Amino acid sequence: MLEVERVIKEYRKGVRANDDVSLSVSAGEVYGLLGHNGAGKTTLLNQVVGIAKPTAGTIRVTGRDAVADPAMARRMCSMQPQAQAPLDGVSPAEAIELMARIRGANRRRAKQRTAELVDALDIGEWAKTTGERLSGGVRRLTAFAMAAAEPGRLVMFDEPTNDVDPVRRRLLWAEVRALAENGCAVLLVTHNVIEAERAVDRLAILDRGRVVAQGSPADLRGENADRLRLEVTAVDSAVARDLAAQFGGQDRGENGAGGGREDAVVVGRRMMATVNAAECASALAWAQNERTAGRVDEFSFNPVSLEDIYVRLVGSDGGNNEGDRDAALVA
The missing domain is CATH 3.40.50.300 (P-loop containing nucleotide triphosphate hydrolases)
Incomplete structure (x- = not known):
């Protein structure tokens, strides 16, 4: 047509x-x-x-x-x-x-x-x-x-x-x-x-x-269809950026979640990353420790969505400020 x-x-x-x-x-x-x-x-x-x-x-x-x-x-x-x-x-x-x-x-x-x-x-x-x-x-x-x-x-x-x-x-x-x-x-x-x-x-x-x-949405998720999305809401945007660096910088299986720094994206107070199924236990322990330390308000694990693919492809700002992009993604 x-x-x-x-x-x-x-x-x-x-x-x-x-x-x-x-x-x-x-x-x-x-x-x-x-x-x-x-x-x-x-x-x-x-x-x-x-x-x-x-x-x-x-x-x-x-x-x-x-x-x-x-x-x-x-x-x-x-x-x-x-x-x-x-x-x-x-x-x-x-x-x-x-x-x-x-x-x-x-x-x-x-x-x-x-x-x-x-x-x-x-x-x-x-x-x-x-x-x-x-x-x-x-x-x-x-x-x-x-x-x-x-x-x-x-x-x-x-x-x-x-x-x-x-x-x-x-x-x-x-x-x-x-x-x-x-x-x-x-x-x-x-x-x-x-x-x-x-x-x-x-x-x-x-x-x-x-x-x-x-x-299709399934095509764009591709290999990520079998991964999980970790979303962490930090107490402020500066802590979110620090968490993203920590998430990618720690060794697998030790104090951090692993998964590679390139997997972590920050939008305002949110840090989003994809996690392999085998890494979920260490990622969960890492997020719980950060919440206990008072640096994280809440966190969740969900299947990888089109939102994650979109942010990874166009970046966390995409030509807008963080507040505009954050609002657009969760509207």
């Missing part, structure tokens, strides 16, 4: 928003784009629908050249942009129905889909409220419904869960899956690594415009 081949978007010499990006999205598939702010995710979506033009490379939608024929791409695609929809003076029900009509639905179909989405996303309480009186979360859900009401064969969502409360985020993800099950190809941008792991079939991780990893 969507084929992106070696796309480069250069805004000025030597500064590339996208740098040799290739990916494909099939009908019935939910494909995620993960990456920090400035990684090139939104730029890529904008090129698919002709808002921006690639410097090099090809983009095909349903096998046709989207760069040469952006009007075709816009007919074939529906998109929820990153910016909030302009809803002042318009209620969610009116906006969703209007967008369905613009996309080609007849009046009956538009009203039916509006009712279905208002109910599915649990926004009936605000369905007749004008946009200037809505919360950011309800405006975001309305924008999602506007893109989903009469979807194109390719549906693209740019940060669809921003400002949305946890309960309605789950409802939104269910609607994303329903679109794919009905035959749409879905391409979505998100910072929410934890939710993406549950929602997508395949994904690409972008860092500074380049695809640094691509595949």
